[in-house]
Amino acid sequence: MADDTRTEDSTPSTADDVTFDRAFVPAHGTAVPIATGVERITCGNASPFTFTGTNSYIVGSGSTVALIDPGPEDDAHFEALMQALGPRKLSHIFVSHTHRDHSPLARRVKEATGALTVAEGPHRAARPLHAGEVNPFAESADTDFIPDIVAADGATIDGDGWSLTSVHTPGHTANHSAFALEGTGILFSADHVMAWATTIVAPPDGSMGDFMASVEKLLTRDDRIYFPGHGGPVTEPRSFLRGLRTHRRMRERAILERIRGGDRLIPEMVKVIYASTDVRLHGAAALSVLAHLEDLVEKGFVATDGPPSLVGEYRPG
Ligand SMILES: [Zn+2]
16 A cells, blocks of 8 residues: 555655656466566556555466565455466465455465465564554454464575565565565565655554654665555665655654644644545545654654644644
């Protein structure tokens, strides 16, 4: 899922901070070779949140391969994955996180192939719900998914000519993990870093503090290219990460300015800060602002009564 796309067309949009590339054209349902031993199959679940649909990846050049992010419970995508696998055996299904556009099809693919599922863990929120708080994104979580293999940060699973290492990247969800294909410079960045838009960070499942720490963590790595959960590759990961970091800091500054200028409520801030964003994403944008406010309240820059919430009143700290 993504947040704050700036334009509705498919031309790259540029801000001072980060350049998003929305020129990706998916081949829905078809396996597209994108690197040696890597194929991408994009599901037909396009939406404002999923861009052109969820990307599933088949990894391996041998007779036994791995699948990353099987996708949503979707008949056509299941058939497409089975057709793409052909006679090859599937040994592992890696799941980046438990949103309904990424993990639910794992169950059917596992039943059909006998592969083991691999993930950081089952779905959980980044923090407990506050009294009276309703989780607005509860519907997007796949709470049924339980991995066969719980992969610790840095754990590597070796397959038939491939090795995938878990790189825990919480923030979008608490259990979010990227996967590095050893020896290639390829990182499957899932929903943590995507070329077309910044990811949504929505409390209580998401955490802005965790997200920023995960951006810093990837900056310490020297991956060559990212293949994300939605849209095309991130071809210059390090400069893109630095742009994302700047983008988030600018967003943070914009929120602080709105509050110092007299705004007290999140909807007031969203209307101005996200003026150029598709209104269908304004609910998600409000959660992104809340994620920043949680961080700003914790750091003492903003004050509010009780825990930060969507309906709370905010004032300078
Ligand atoms: Zn997601």
